[in-house]
Amino acid sequence: xxxxxxxxxxxxLTKVASLAQQEFNLLRGFKGELTSLRExxxxxxxxxxxxxxxxxxxxxxxxxxxxxxxxxxxxxxxxDEYEYEVLRRKxxxxxxxxxxxxxxxxxxxxxxxxxxxMAHKIKKINSSLVNLxxxxxxxxxxxxxxxxxxxxxxxxxxxETVSSFAQDEKYVVGRxxxxxxxxxxxxxxxxxxxxxxxxxxxxxxxxxxxTTLAKSIYNHDEIGRQFTIKIWICVSIPFxxxxxxxxxxxxxxxxxxxxKEAALKNLQEHLKGKRYLLVLDDVWNEEPDKWNDLTSCLSxxxxxxGSSIRLQE
Numbered sequence: 001x002x003x004x005x006x007x008x009x010x011x012x013l014t015k016v017a018s019l020a021q022q023e024f025n026l027l028r029g030f031k032g033e034l035t036s037l038r039e040x041x042x043x044x045x046x047x048x049x050x051x052x053x054x055x056x057x058x059x060x061x062x063x064x065x066x067x068x069x070x071x072x073x074x075x076x077x078x079x080d081e082y083e084y085e086v087l088r089r090k091x092x093x094x095x096x097x098x099x100x101x102x103x104x105x106x107x108x109x110x111x112x113x114x115x116x117x118m119a120h121k122i123k124k125i126n127s128s129l130v131n132l133x134x135x136x137x138x139x140x141x142x143x144x145x146x147x148x149x150x151x152x153x154x155x156x157x158x159x160e161t162v163s164s165f166a167q168d169e170k171y172v173v174g175r176x177x178x179x180x181x182x183x184x185x186x187x188x189x190x191x192x193x194x195x196x197x198x199x200x201x202x203x204x205x206x207x208x209x210x211t212t213l214a215k216s217i218y219n220h221d222e223i224g225r226q227f228t229i230k231i232w233i234c235v236s237i238p239f240x241x242x243x244x245x246x247x248x249x250x251x252x253x254x255x256x257x258x259x260k261e262a263a264l265k266n267l268q269e270h271l272k273g274k275r276y277l278l279v280l281d282d283v284w285n286e287e288p289d290k291w292n293d294l295t296s297c298l299s300x301x302x303x304x305x306g307s308s309i310r311l312q313e
Contacts, residue, residue, distance in 0.1 A: 033118075033119050033122040033123050033126060034122060036122075036126050037075060037122055037125060037126055037129070040126055040129035040130065040133070041072075041075070041129065043133060044068060044129055044132055044133055044136070047133075047136050047141045047142065060139045061139055061141070064132070064135060064136065064139060064141070067132055067135075068132055071125060071128050071129060071132065074125055074128075075122075075125050078118065078121045078122060078125065081118075082118060085114065178213075179213070179216045179217055179220065180220075182200065182217055183217055183220050183222050183223055185200065186198075186200065186217070186223070186277065187222065187223075187226045197295055197298050197299045199295065202214060211281060214279055214281065218230060218232060218277070218279055223277060226275065227275050227276055227277040228274045228275050228276065229271065229274050229275070229276035229277070230276070230277045230279075231248055231251050231276065231277070231278045231279070232251075232279045232281065233247045233248060233251070233278065233279065233280055233281065234247075234281045234282050235280050235281065235282055235283045235284075236282045236284065237284050239283065239284065239287070239290050239291075240290075241260060241290060241293050241294045241297060242257075242259075242260045242263060244280070244294060245257070245260060245263035245264065245267065245297065246263055248263075248267060248278070249263060249266055249267065252270050254266055254270070260297065264297055264300060264301065267301050268301050268302060271301050271304045272301075272302065272303045272304065273303050273304070274304055275304070276304065278298070
């Protein structure tokens with residue numbers, strides 16, 4: 001009996017271990033719950049070997065194992081829902097690539113609502129596992145000292161990581177038309193009155209090759225001919241407007257400014273009369289006010305024509 005459930009729990013544990021290591025944007029908001037689920041499953045699974053040895057309290061142990069089996073199935077269902085959502089969004093991204101360039105990677109979903117729902121479900125499962133672990137003490141179940149709960153799963157995660165890098169390298173192959181369409185759109189959008197800034201977002205979860213795609217655009221010969229200045233900034237967390245402006249100054253080998261206004265003044269001197277392309281990589285900001293503040297600052301730099309690519313998780 002315990003051997004069968006152990007096999008099922010190990011499969012779920014492997015899946016949780018893999019998901020908990022991923023950097024997908026979907027994980028934000030419930031990655032901590034996934035980590036707790038991984039640890040709780042590992043601890044409870046370690047008691048299964050002992051459960052098979054308890055003969056004097058067979059009925060109580062049988063009920064305990066049945067409860068664990070039910071919880072494991074619930075966890076499996078939640079993880080299947082997560083994996084389905086990842087696949088659904090990947091298909092939607094591929095469909096968007098066949099449409100207009102400006103709709104490229106525009107996913108129609110509410111990531112905050114999805115993360116909240118997933119966090120709630122996983123938290124409920126974690127609570128059930130904690131109760132199950134406490135019940136184990138009442139029937140004298142202990143964790144097996146010979147149980148190995150991590151090494152084999154970690155190896156699987158490493159293989160997935162290597163695979164994702166390989167996919168990223170191949171991403172732009174066969175997508176030359178997409179790259180050219182975006183390059184053309186960027187050039188056309190920058191042919192506007194001066195003191196303007198056009199923005200093209202490329203949105204999607206990690207592993208889709210957004211950075212690889214952007215690099216192909218950034219290094220395109222036509223971009224080099226049409227834009228006097230090219231700037232690549234890694235934004236990451238936290239999203240702070242002054243910090244981003246200072247990173248642009250550092251690109252020009254200038255000292256960072258103490259105030260946002262001073263940074264803008266220095267940018268004015270180096271961007272005046274120029275046509276520039278700015279790539280903002282690794283953007284995690286979900287606060288529209290901060291993004292609007294940044295675009296307002298860049299638009300305020302006079303006598304420039306700017307285009308920006310925003311790579312957002």
